Amino acid sequence: MKHIKMTLRGYLIAGLLIWLPIAITLWVLNLIIGTLDQTINLLPRGLRPESLFGFDIPGLGVVLAFAVLLGTGFMAANVLGQRLLDLWELVLTRTPVVKTIYNSVKQVSDTLLSDSGQAFRKALLVRFPHQNAWTIAFQTGAPSGEVKQQLGEGEFISVYVPTTPNPTSGYFIIVPKQDTRELDMSVDAALKYVISMGVVAPGTPDSEKRK
Known part of the structure; x- marks a missing residue:
């Protein structure tokens, strides 16, 4: 009887290991698609699928969002489009309250998405949350101005310490560069290590299989 129970438990765990990643992946995709589908509300009511066809079309918001981003990119690539974008940016930067939010978000996005930026290009080991502990962090830049x-x-560097298993939240800290250790691993591998809570260690056979 004990052997049967252990076998059933093993089958249950094996099934869970197969379905859990699939379920979480589908849940995340559903969340993203559902959020992007809200862009349909930007269309006039008469042009929405429920008005034209009498029913909703799941995923149409993703196509619309992709088309808007692609169209904006094409527009910014020519002189006339660049002037229109400059005019729009001028309006945003002159509007009270809006300009504070817009300037902050734009500066962060320019830094993160720029090819020349150094944000999240390097994985490090840092002492956190105390001097006797180490954790994975990502270099985001270097302090400047009054902070420096x-x-x-x-020499000090700015780093982002992600939380586990959700790396989208974390801590921003400034540490002496000499107190950090640069890791010979990609940012993707380091994120995998953080999300798995150290289970999938970079360089192990399991981590290679999951790449």
Whole structure:
């Protein structure tokens, strides 16, 4: 009887290991598609699928969002489009409250998405949350201005310490560069290591299989 129970338990765990990643992947995709589908509300009511065809079309918002992004990119590539975008940006940067949010978000996005930027290009080991512990972090830049002046002499770097298993939340800290250790692994591999809570270690056979 004990052997049967252990076998059933093993089958249950094996099934869970197969279906859990699939279920989470489908849930994330459903969340993304559902969010992007809200862009349909940008269309006039008469042009929405429920008005034209009498029913909703799942995923149409994804196509619309992709078309808007692609069209904006093409528009920004020519002189006339660039002037229109500059005019729109001028309006946003002159509007109270809006300009604060827009300028902050634009500066972050320019830094993260720029090919010349150094944000999230390097995985590190840093001492966190105390001097006797180490964790994975990602270099986001270097302090400047008043922050750099207040820190005094020495080389400091800005790093982002993600939480586990959700790396979209975390901590921004500034540490001496000499107190960090640069890792010889890609950012993707380091993120995998964080999300798996250290189970999928970079360089192991399991991590190679899951790439």
